[in-house]
Amino acid sequence: MKKAFILVSLLSTFLIGCSSTSPHTSLEQFETYTGGQVMGDATSFYWVTNQSTQPHTSADYVIMGDYGWYKTDYVWSNGILREFVREGEQRNASIERVPYHVHVRFNKSGEAVYQQYRLGSKVLPIQTKQLENYQAEARSVLETVREQNDEGLRMIQGYWNGHSFDVCSEGKLVRFEFNQPLPSFATDSLAPVKSYAAFLGSNSRSNVTVKELLMLGDGSHDCVTRPSLLKK
Structure with missing residues (x-):
């Protein structure tokens, strides 16, 4: 330290x-920005690619010390999160770190139309609150990178x-x-x-x-x- x-x-x-x-700019008006933050035990790396002024894709890589880690790939359309895949490791009920995988697609209204959640060898449902958390985390990546870019x-x-x-x-x-x-x-x-x-x-x-x-x-x-x- x-x-x-x-x-x-x-x-x-x-x-x-x-x-x-x-930031990379092409004829299609794509611009990529990066950012990150440290909050408690979590260290986060962020990437956001905008098409004109709208988010096109984004990603995060988050390390949470002994609690695990994850990385996520997000796709946006007209300011709405349309799909994401997340992979990482987290604690299960036995306090063991196990791999997990989440894949969700949303319609134009932001409703989940496809859900897949695997924790270790188990396939589990995604609770409504957890879906809301995923969407909030996706928006937080955009907001944090935008604020940092403004600075x-x-x-x-x-x-x-x-x-x-x-x-x-x-x-x-x-x-x-x-x-x-x-x-x-x-x-x-x-x-x-x-x-x-x-x-x-x-x-x-x-x-x-x-x-x-x-x-x-x-x-x-x-x-x-x-x-x-x-x-x-």
């Missing part, structure tokens, strides 16, 4: 020069080696270099350590600053990729 505090302090204090990219924030992840930060971006590593030397105590503490880090940050053409650390791991930690659970 001490490393996390050191890394956040350093990244928040210094400006980082980078070759960054703006100029996005989710950035990569690998820190003590002097630079190699950013995971569409399968590539883009290097961030500090514009000024770090204090000797920082280079002595962090230079031997290759660490994975994910954070919320803001960027312009020439620099990136950090607002909040989302996750810190060792150098073997893979970059978190956007879930793709639905056939497009």
Whole structure:
């Protein structure tokens, strides 16, 4: 945990020069934004792709410590959640972590017309309250990313080696270099350590600053990729 505090302090204090990219825009007016948050034991990564001003697809990856994890792929139409698939692990009645899978389709009125819920080897019904929770969580992804984007924030992840930060971006590593030397105590503490880090940050053409650390791991930690659970 001490490393996390050191890394956040350093990244928040210094400006980082980078070759960054703006949200992807194509001829079809698709734009993709990222975000995330930490709430209690849960760390969340978010992705939202808009078509013009309306949500087209979205996704989340949520890690909840000992309680489990899940990833979800959502599809939207005219502002209405139309389908989602969620996979992960959660506690069962015996307090064991077991895999689960949820697949729901909605009609244009937001009513569930197809439901599938598997917990371990069991197939279970989805209660009305749980469906409402899924829909609320889907909307929360959109709202959180929109608010963070309005503040100029996005989710950035990569690998820190003590002097630079190699950013995971569409399968590539883009290097961030500090514009000024770090204090000797920082280079002595962090230079031997290759660490994975994910954070919320803001960027312009020439620099990136950090607002909040989302996750810190060792150098073997893979970059978190956007879930793709639905056939497009």
